[in-house]
Amino acid sequence: MQSLYLSLFEECRREYERALAGGDEKAAAEFAEKCAGILRKIAEKTPSRAGLYLEKARKWEATARELREGAERSKAVPPGSAGGGLTGDEYTPLVEGLISHSAITWEDIGGLEEVKKLLARNVALAFAKKPEAVKPWRGILLFGPPGTGKTLLASAAAGSLNATFFNVKASDVLSKYYGESSKLISALYRVARERAPSMVFIDEIDALSPKRENVHEATRRTLATLLTELDGFKGKEERFVLTLASTNTPWDLDEAILSRFPLRVYVPLPDKEAVKAIVRIHTRGLDVSRLDLDAIAEESVKRFYSGREIASLCQAAIHHMLEEMNPELGELDALSRIGELELKVRPLEMRDFEEAFRRIKSPLTRKDIERYEKWAEEFGG
Numbered sequence: 459m460q461s462l463y464l465s466l467f468e469e470c471r472r473e474y475e476r477a478l479a480g481g482d483e484k485a486a487a488e489f490a491e492k493c494a495g496i497l498r499k500i501a502e503k504t505p506s507r508a509g510l511y512l513e514k515a516r517k518w519e520a521t522a523r524e525l526r527e528g529a530e531r532s533k534a535v536p537p538g539s540a541g542g543g544l545t546g547d548e549y550t551p552l553v554e555g556l557i558s559h560s561a562i563t564w565e566d567i568g569g570l571e572e573v574k575k576l577l578a579r580n581v582a583l584a585f586a587k588k589p590e591a592v593k594p595w596r597g598i599l600l601f602g603p604p605g606t607g608k609t610l611l612a613s614a615a616a617g618s619l620n621a622t623f624f625n626v627k628a629s630d631v632l633s634k635y636y637g638e639s640s641k642l643i644s645a646l647y648r649v650a651r652e653r654a655p656s657m658v659f660i661d662e663i664d665a666l667s668p669k670r671e672n673v674h675e676a677t678r679r680t681l682a683t684l685l686t687e688l689d690g691f692k693g694k695e696e697r698f699v700l701t702l703a704s705t706n707t708p709w710d711l712d713e714a715i716l717s718r719f720p721l722r723v724y725v726p727l728p729d730k731e732a733v734k735a736i737v738r739i740h741t742r743g744l745d746v747s748r749l750d751l752d753a754i755a756e757e758s759v760k761r762f763y764s765g766r767e768i769a770s771l772c773q774a775a776i777h778h779m780l781e782e783m784n785p786e787l788g789e790l791d792a793l794s795r796i797g798e799l800e801l802k803v804r805p806l807e808m809r810d811f812e813e814a815f816r817r818i819k820s821p822l823t824r825k826d827i828e829r830y831e832k833w834a835e836e837f838g839g
Contacts, residue, residue: 467496478525478682486679487525494518521678549645556646557653558625562613568739568765569732570607573725574614580721581615584700585655595721597688597701599663601708601838602725602830603822605766608704611725612659615702622653628665640683647687650699663703664710681712688718708833716837724834727764727827730755736765740772745805754811761815762822774814779806 474489494515501511564574577598584594600608616623624646631642643666650656660666666684688701703719705711716722728736733755738746758768781787783802 464500467493467500470496475682475685478679483525487522490518490522490525494522549642550649552642553624553645553649556624556626556630558616558623560613560617560623560625562610562617564614564618566739567607567610567614568734568736568768569728570611570725573611573723576723577611577615578618581619581657581700581702584698585619585621594698594700596699597703597719597721599708599716599719599722600702600704600725601722601833602706603727603764603826604706605764606725606727607765608725609659609661610765612657612661612702612704616657616659619655619657621700622650622656624650624656624658626658626660628660628662631666639680643680643683643687647699654698656699658699658701660701660703662705663715664705664707681715685714685718688715708837709829722834722838724830724838726830727762727822728758728768730759732765733758733763733768736768737772740769741776741806744776744803748805748807749811750808753808757815762820762824762827763818764820764822767818767820771811771814771818774817775806775810778810778813779804 470489470492474486474493477483477485477489497511497515497518501508501515504511564578567574577600580595580598583592584596588594600611602608612625616625626646631639631646646658650658666680701719708716708722730752734751737749737751737754754771758771761767763771780801780803783804784799786799
């Protein structure tokens, strides 16, 4: 009997999400109340876990109340008025402003060879002409510590394709107006389909898709809309849109979002070979013949440096060299003759990097890395 009620609850929850994504607050509120009623029935049948199910039922009842209040606010403030945000095609210019053209190539990313090959192969498959039986991934999730190059990977993938690239940060589609975030997301995917083949890159997707417990109804609605858009249309005429997303906190993502990203790629901290490649990229045009790249790589790995910290390390070393060779840069009156200055440089030396190591700190610890590795083992794929 409990399994029957759970099945009914899942069906009701799906109907709730469809209504919410479609903007029908009244129907969504009705389904939320039905979900609460089913959970109360389950609580009656399972006394040992009654407290848990009753608490969930109360949350669904609160959701229904918020939906009704939101619907009333929407009636009171007409969309598109001074206090109510935008409506309809007025979102199109905002979405088109997210279209980006990337000049980043795979060679601009140091290390991550296996990740680059995996991503390039799947992205190429997504946009290639292929037999009907070949089904490309519609969702790819990049996860890992901050600064490891997830955004660079997306930019390189976009730069290698003849496709429309939408570079989206969570803040681009989050709005203070009730329901407006959902409309922005719908407009984003509508324009992406119109301009297909397209790639939508969503940076920090965890801001749009937190676990649905203890979140505001507006957030639930935004998530439901995103889930619907990620599913796409089921007809054969659907034009292809690939969604590539990134997160530093994959464990915070809602389970339903994870299911829309069957390919989850771990982007780890750079190993020694990757560190050396990143150093070469960020010291292009300078003499590095006196550097012990193996020693720099070993120390960087030991300190849990990400690609971002290694780039900062190189900049700090270069600035140390420039300060030594151009002491006049610190003189205030030099600013008045800045156009006449010609920088003097010398080969980079290990002492420049020794000074840089004293300045650059990583926020990560071994415990942090173990958490990512454990999540990758359990949920990556």
